[in-house]
Amino acid sequence: MTRILLLSPTDLDLPDDVVVSGVLDADTKIEHRRVAYPSCPPIGAHDWALADLAILTAGQDAQSEGFQAVCLADFGDYGANALRSVLDIPVVTAGRSSMLYALTLGERFSVVSTDRDRVRAKKLVHDYGLDTRCAGIEPAETDMARKDGPEIIILAGEARQRMQPAGSATLIDPVAVSLKIAESLIGLGLTHSRHAYPAPQVRKAELIAALSI
Amino acid sequence: MAKVLVIVPFPMDDDNLSKRRAQLNAVRLGDGIDFDFKPVRIAPANYVSQQDSVLADIGILEAGLQAEKDGYDAVCIDTMSDSGMSALRSVLDIPVIGPGRHAMLAALMLGEKFSILAMWDRWRHLYTKTLAELGLSHKCASLRSAGLQPNNQSLLAGKEEEFFPALYEAAMKCVEVDGADVIILGSTTMHEAHAYLAERLPVPIINPGPLTYRLADAAIKLKLSHARSSYPAPSHIAAEKLAAMGDIAARLAGGSK
Incomplete structure (x- = not known):
């Protein structure tokens, strides 16, 4: 049995059966927990700092709870780096994994998002060094079926529920990709690098849990 | 049951092919998936020059051209050069997975910078090509080699005592000197050293x-494949010519034995 903890923000209201059957291995069990951000929607740095803490709080015990991986369903990747620093199990995030995965399929990708995620998506594209590979951050209302539209489209946040298949575009569901990548990393015995995500000298698990209000 | 064709980039006998197939033992595979390993008919002696790259592209294209018609659901290419990947993607709708491109992108899911650990320096051009295509040179901490002569048939067999410590030493330089967060084995032919290195590296x-x-x-499970805009289809697929080239190469190889 492979157990993966999926953390999603309450405002996205993701269903329990977040991926269609058959995508994951039969013995992969997803435990889906919803996390309320103290300041939502997360449209700016103030909200992001609080979202980081909320996700860290929700995931920091995942390893001792027996999970083999944690997936973060929010395209904003909040709390991901902090969780990696305190966990040895893979922490796979919707934003980072879907953008890197998109580049396995083609030369460039576009991100479709609502106002909730637009600024954050721009920041992540830049932070991950992918500016030259991202064709644009498009509003969810964009007509993706137009002739010159992008061919690889990542559906960030609320756009995931809103967008329908359009034209010949490949639509990437970041949540499904992150779960499948997590399963792959477990199968390969891989996790994040301690050199990139050094463990804290002093764990502050109790303080972090106490800050959850 | 999903079927995947793994294209092995050199002609080889069953014994040596089994050394390639042994890579399946290093991973817990997904449900309902099976892998067939098929050697190419057209190949260079090794992958150290641009001449070799052209022959490799043609050989892998020829070997995989009919994969979709033959009922395969995906193709994997068993060389970090990703030779033939773009050509096959232009003619196939099923996923075509090249380890070079995919390993670099996967490495960035695990850390900020990666190094590629090669057997020898003559493989450098394989990696610089993919790094340039991805526009991710700034994410590569280093390309380092252990200065060892590779053998694409017998792989590392019989040389473990000499080669494994040399690879470890070079890998540690990637970490300590170059600042790599993640190491990528520079060739699928180095897979026999993976467990040794994974146990020891930080x-x-x-x-x-x-x-x-x-x-x-x-x-396959996510029903995702490459984008046609990045890999446009040819106006005509030179299937007969490629098959004839394969026959010629096989005849020449048979005659040289």
């Missing part, structure tokens, strides 16, 4: 062949 090390087996499973 950072993750990606075994590129097995990675492609999991990512083939992911692509």
Whole structure:
């Protein structure tokens, strides 16, 4: 049995059966927990700092709870780096994994998002060094079926529920990709690098849990 | 049952092919997926020059051209050069997974910078090509080699005592001198050293062949394949010519024995 903890923000209201059957291995069990951000929607740095803490709080015990991986369903990747620093199990995030995965399929990708995620998506594209590979951050209302539209489209946040298949575009569901990548990393015995995500000298698990209000 | 074709980039006998197939033992595979290993008929002696790259592209294209018609659900290419990947993507709708591109992108899911650990320096051009295509040179901490002569048939057999410590030493330089968070084995032919290195290194090390087996499973189950805009289809597929080239190469190889 492979157990993966999926953390999603309450405002996205993701269903329990977040991926269609058959995508994951039969013995992969997803435990889906919803996390309320103290300041939502997360449209700016103030909200992001609080979202980081909320996700860290929700995931920091995942390893001792027996999970083999944690997936973060929010395209904003909040709390991901902090969780990696305190966990040895893979922490796979919707934003980072879907953008890197998109580049396995083609030369460039576009991100479709609502106002909730637009600024954050721009920041992540830049932070991950992918500016030259991202064709644009498009509003969810964009007509993706137009002739010159992008061919690889990542559906960030609320756009995931809103967008329908359009034209010949490949639509990437970041949540499904992150779960499948997590399963792959477990199968390969891989996790994040301690050199990139050094463990804290002093764990502050109790303080972090106490800050959850 | 999903079927994946793994294209092995050199002609070889069954014994040596089994050394390639052994990569399947290094990963827990997904549900309902099976892998067939097929050697090419057209190949260079090794992958150290641009001449070799052209022959490799043609050989892998020829070997995989009929994969979709033959009922395969995905193709994996058993060389970090990703030779033939773009050509096959232009003619196939099923996923075509090249370990070079996929390993570099997977490495960035695990850390900020990666190094590629090669057997020898003559493989450098294989990696600089993919790094340039991805526009991710700034994410590569280093390309380092252990200065060892590779053998693409017998792989590392019989040379473990000499080669494994040399690879470890070079990998540690990637970490301590170059600042790598993640190491990528520079060739699928180095897979026999993966477990030795993974046990000893302080950072993750990606075994590129097995990675492609999991990512083939992911692509099939997620129903995702390459974008036609990045890999436009040819106006005409030179299937007969390529098959004839394969026959010629096989005849020449048979005659040289």
